[in-house]
Amino acid sequence: MAHQRWKEIFARHPNKIRFFRAVRNYTARRLKPGMQLLDIASNDFRYAPLFPGVRYIGADINQKSLAKGTAKFPDSEHLAVCCGAAQLPFGTAAFDIVVSTHTLVHLADLDEFTAAVDELVRVLRTDGDLILGMTDRPAKTKVIVATIGGQFSRITQVHYRRSLVAWWESRVVIKAMTGKRPILSGLLSAVGPLIYAADIFGPATYTLYVCEGKA
Numbered sequence: 033m034a035h036q037r038w039k040e041i042f043a044r045h046p047n048k049i050r051f052f053r054a055v056r057n058y059t060a061r062r063l064k065p066g067m068q069l070l071d072i073a074s075n076d077f078r079y080a081p082l083f084p085g086v087r088y089i090g091a092d093i094n095q096k097s098l099a100k101g102t103a104k105f106p107d108s109e110h111l112a113v114c115c116g117a118a119q120l121p122f123g124t125a126a127f128d129i130v131v132s133t134h135t136l137v138h139l140a141d142l143d144e145f146t147a148a149v150d151e152l153v154r155v156l157r158t159d160g161d162l163i164l165g166m167t168d169r170p171a172k173t174k175v176i177v178a179t180i181g182g183q184f185s186r187i188t189q190v191h192y193r194r195s196l197v198a199w200w201e202s203r204v205v206i207k208a209m210t211g212k213r214p215i216l217s218g219l220l221s222a223v224g225p226l227i228y229a230a231d232i233f234g235p236a237t238y239t240l241y242v243c244e245g246k247a
């Protein structure tokens with residue numbers, strides 16, 4: 033069942049193969065039933081299946097996305113909290129695992145970004161784990177490295193590309209393909225394989241930081 037869920041998620045995001053491999057390696061070694069996991073900017077709980085057996089709290093500013101998440105997982109082990117990443121309504125050291133992927137870079141203001149990164153660490157237990165994924169941006173990467181440095185016993189960085197493919201997979205393109213626009217749809221279908229090929233040779237654009245807490 034878990035295997036099937038992984039397959040489904042991967043089928044929707046084939047560009048993230050290294051991301052999924054790294055998360056799976058992590059969960060196989062570190063995940064224990066009953067752990068408390070906070071997913072910041074969780075959207076519709078799309079990555080909840082990657083962390084089976086934990087108590088999953090999805091936090092997002094979009095109430096509609098959260099409602100979709102709770103509809104998908106209508107059980108007491110999946111909860112939704114509507115809040116902004118820079119001001120989390122949780123106590124200090126409340127979680128065993130904090131996850132945040134594909135979002136914080138969109139916080140345009142560096143102070144807000146820094147506050148959000150500080151919040152991720154604040155709500156994490158001192159022996160807790162942080163899984164943080166972000167598009168590479170020098171100023172923001174500097175903040176991350178300064179914040180997580182020295183806090184964890186082991187930090188693994190996984191780099192992967194997702195520029196063109198992310199665009200290709202974006203809703204706009206998918207919509208154009210599935211809508212009633214045969215010419216556009218045909219054109220995009222033809223160009224798709226070239227985009228995947230181009231991304232293989234492009235520079236890495238994205239880093240996943242898998243940070244394991246001090247025992």
Ligand SMILES: C[S@@+](CC[C@H](N)C(=O)[O-])C[C@H]1O[C@@H](n2cnc3c(N)ncnc32)[C@H](O)[C@@H]1O
Pocket residue numbers: 072073074075076078091092093094097115116117118132133134135138139
């Ligand atoms: C690109 S999705 C990422 C979803 C998921 N984490 C993933 O990796 O696919 C961005 C999500 O971040 C949420 N978001 C944007 N700004 C936020 C903020 N300041 N605080 C919390 N969530 C935010 C949006 O509502 C959206 O659900």
